[in-house]
Amino acid sequence: MKIYDIAVIGGGASGLMAAVSAAAECRRLSKPASIAVLEKNARAGKKILMTGNGRCNLTNTGVNVKAYRGDTGLLKPVLNKYPAERVVDIFKSMGLLCRETDGGRVYPYNMQASSVLNILLRRMESYGVEMVCGFDVDGVKKSGDGFTVSSQDGSAAAKKLIFAFGGMACPQSGSDGKCFSVLKPLGHKTTKLFPSLVQVKTDLKLVRPLKGVRSLAEASFCAGGKRVKSEKGEVQFTESGLSGICVFDLARLAGEYGNETKPYISLDLMPEYTRDDIAAFLQKECYEMPELPAGRLADGFLNKALGTEVIKRAISDVSAPAGKLTADGIRRAAGTVKGLDFPVDGTLSWDKAQVTAGGVPLREVNTDMSSKACGGVYLCGELLNVDGICGGDNLHWAFASGDMAGRSAARGL
Numbered sequence: 001m002k003i004y005d006i007a008v009i010g011g012g013a014s015g016l017m018a019a020v021s022a023a024a025e026c027r028r029l030s031k032p033a034s035i036a037v038l039e040k041n042a043r044a045g046k047k048i049l050m051t052g053n054g055r056c057n058l059t060n061t062g063v064n065v066k067a068y069r070g071d072t073g074l075l076k077p078v079l080n081k082y083p084a085e086r087v088v089d090i091f092k093s094m095g096l097l098c099r100e101t102d103g104g105r106v107y108p109y110n111m112q113a114s115s116v117l118n119i120l121l122r123r124m125e126s127y128g129v130e131m132v133c134g135f136d137v138d139g140v141k142k143s144g145d146g147f148t149v150s151s152q153d154g155s156a157a158a159k160k161l162i163f164a165f166g167g168m169a170c171p172q173s174g175s176d177g178k179c180f181s182v183l184k185p186l187g188h189k190t191t192k193l194f195p196s197l198v199q200v201k202t203d204l205k206l207v208r209p210l211k212g213v214r215s216l217a218e219a220s221f222c223a224g225g226k227r228v229k230s231e232k233g234e235v236q237f238t239e240s241g242l243s244g245i246c247v248f249d250l251a252r253l254a255g256e257y258g259n260e261t262k263p264y265i266s267l268d269l270m271p272e273y274t275r276d277d278i279a280a281f282l283q284k285e286c287y288e289m290p291e292l293p294a295g296r297l298a299d300g301f302l303n304k305a306l307g308t309e310v311i312k313r314a315i316s317d318v319s320a321p322a323g324k325l326t327a328d329g330i331r332r333a334a335g336t337v338k339g340l341d342f343p344v345d346g347t348l349s350w351d352k353a354q355v356t357a358g359g360v361p362l363r364e365v366n367t368d369m370s371s372k373a374c375g376g377v378y379l380c381g382e383l384l385n386v387d388g389i390c391g392g393d394n395l396h397w398a399f400a401s402g403d404m405a406g407r408s409a410a411r412g413l
C-alpha cells in the first residue's frame with residue numbers, strides 16, 4: 001500500500017487546485033512531501049472540459065456573497081481572502097492568462113477549457129504530484145495519525161486527506177455523490193441535496209407549442225402565493241420546460257419549495273412597460289384593424305408563437321376579430337403579457353444539472369477548510385453547502401476553496 005503525506009480525493013476543479021497549491025506550499029516551506037490525487041475516472045478534470053460550453057468561465061470579477069446560496073453567512077471570510085483577482089493571479093502564476101467578457105465573466109485568454117485543465121496537470125507533473133486514476137474511493141478509516149483510503153481495487157494511506165469529490169450534478173462527469181457516505185464516519189453530515197442551475201419542468205401542454213422560442217423577460221419564482229425571487233434575461237422554451245440563465249438561477253428554489261406551495265414561474269414579457277401601456281397599445285390595434293384575428297395582436301412586440309399563446313390564455317378564441325374584443329378582454333391580454341404563468345413541476349434530473357444545492361454544512365469546516373469534526377481532514381468545492389449562480393461563481397468557489405484546502409493541509413504536515 002502506498003503511503004502519501006497528502007491525498008486528494010477527486011481530481012476535478014477543486015481537487016486539482018488543492019493538489020497544486022499543497023505542493024507549492026510544501027515547496028515554499030521547504031517541506032518535501034508526497035502528494036497524490038485519487039480520481040475514479042480514467043482521466044482527471046472531465047467536468048472542467050465541459051464548463052462554459054468548452055470555454056471554462058473560471059471566475060467573475062463581481063464575485064461576492066450575493067452570488068451564492070446555501071451557507072452564505074459563513075462564506076464571507078473565505079471570499080474576502082479570494083477576490084476574483086486572486087484566482088486570476090493564481091492561474092497567471094501557473095502560466096494561464098485570462099480575459100474578461102460581458103457581465104464580469106472571466107475565461108482563459110484562448111477561450112479553451114482544455115487549457116485550464118492542462119495548466120493544472122502540467123503544474124502537478126512539475127511538482128511531482130502523483131495522479132492515480134481509476135481509484136474509486138469507497139471508504140476511509142482513521143489509522144494511527146493518518147488515514148487508510150480504500151477502493152475496490154486497493155488501498156492507499158495518507159497523513160492528510162483533502163476531500164474534493166464534488167456533488168451530484170452531472171454524474172456522467174464522475175461526481176455521483178456516493179462519496180458523501182464516506183464522510184459520515186468521520187463526523188460530517190450532509191444536508192438535503194437538490195439540482196441547481198438546471199431546466200425547470202412545467203405543464204407540457206403549455207410549453208410544447210412554444211418549443212424553440214426565446215424571449216427576453218423578467219422571470220419570477222412564486223410560491224405560497226408570493227413572489228420569492230426575480231431574474232431578468234433570456235427565457236428559452238424547451239420540450240419539457242423553461243431554460244435560460246435567468247431560469248437556471250431560479251431553479252434551486254424548485255427544490256427548496258415543495259409542490260404543496262404550488263410553485264410557478266411568472267414571466268413578465270415586457271418589463272419596461274406597464275399593463276396600462278400595453279392595454280392602450282392593444283386597444284389602438286383593435287380599433288385600427290378590427291378584422292385582424294386576435295391571435296395576431298401581439299405580432300409587433302412578441303415572438304409570434306408566444307403572442308398567440310398570450311392571447312389564447314387571455315381570451316381563448318385566437319381567431320376572433322380584434323374589433324370584437326371587450327375592454328375587459330384587452331386588459332386580460334395586457335395582464336397576461338405582464339404575467340404569463342407556468343406551474344413548476346420540479347426540475348430536470350442530476351444528469352442535466354450544472355451544480356448541486358446542499359452538501360456538507362460550512363459550519364463543519366474552519367475558514368482554512370480544515371474539518372472541525374476530524375483532524376487531518378480538509379474539504380473543498382461543490383461537496384460543501386455552497387452553490388453559485390451562473391457566471392463563473394461555482395468554479396471560483398472550487399478554485400478558491402481548493403487553494404485554501406491545499407495550502408492548509410501542507411501547513412498542517
Ligand SMILES: Cc1cc2nc3c(=O)[nH]c(=O)nc-3n(C[C@H](O)[C@H](O)[C@H](O)COP(=O)(O)OP(=O)(O)OC[C@H]3O[C@@H](n4cnc5c(N)ncnc54)[C@H](O)[C@@H]3O)c2cc1C
Pocket residue numbers: 009010011012013014015038039040041044045046047048050051052053056057058059135136137138164165166167169170173174175176177178179353354355380381382383391392393394395396398
Ligand atoms: C456542463 C457544466 C458546465 C459548467 N460550467 C461552469 C462555468 O462555466 N463556470 C462555473 O463557475 N461553473 C460551471 N459549472 C459548475 C462547476 O463545473 C462545478 O461547480 C465545479 O466543477 C465543482 O468542482 P469540484 O472539484 O467541487 O467537483 P467536480 O469538478 O465535480 O470534481 C469532482 C471529482 O471527483 C471525482 N470523484 C467523485 N467521486 C469520487 C470517488 N468516490 N473517488 C474518487 N474520485 C471521485 C469525480 O470523478 C470528479 O473528477 C458547470 C458544470 C457543468 C456540469
